[in-house]
Amino acid sequence: PPQHLPHVCDRFYRVDSSRSSQGTGLGLALVKSITDVHGGSVAVASKVDRGTTVTLTFPGEKGRMIFWGAPIRE
Template sequence: MSHRRPLPRGLRLTVTDEGPGFPPEFLPRAVDRFARAEASRTSEGAGLGLAFVQAVALAHGGTAHAENTEHGGAVTLDLPC
């Protein structure tokens, strides 16, 4: 699920899921390149998805971060106008 909300000088886009969320110890490095929540995961992935989101945000003067909500994990992208 995604939500868009205008900010006083920009836009906030939040994408959430209904899964278990992120492990708390992973959150500080969630947008780092090659970061994966669990090193022992058998699913494919290089740990670059959230790093790409962060790179796009920074390229446009914005920010991105991951967090846990009452419904699951969420990634928020804030972009200025």
């Protein structure tokens, strides 16, 4: 849900802790921390019943852009 997007990179944040899925809520927090160290950024977009896309952007050579992204099904 959209109201959770600003918090998904917070440490120990879980959208729904009542679900049976396991996890500590550290995955995206670690991704953001490592990305920040390298001068990059993390963007998260989500559509209900469609899935979530996490995009990582890192600085590179001037005029050269490398993109890699994979949608994550919910």
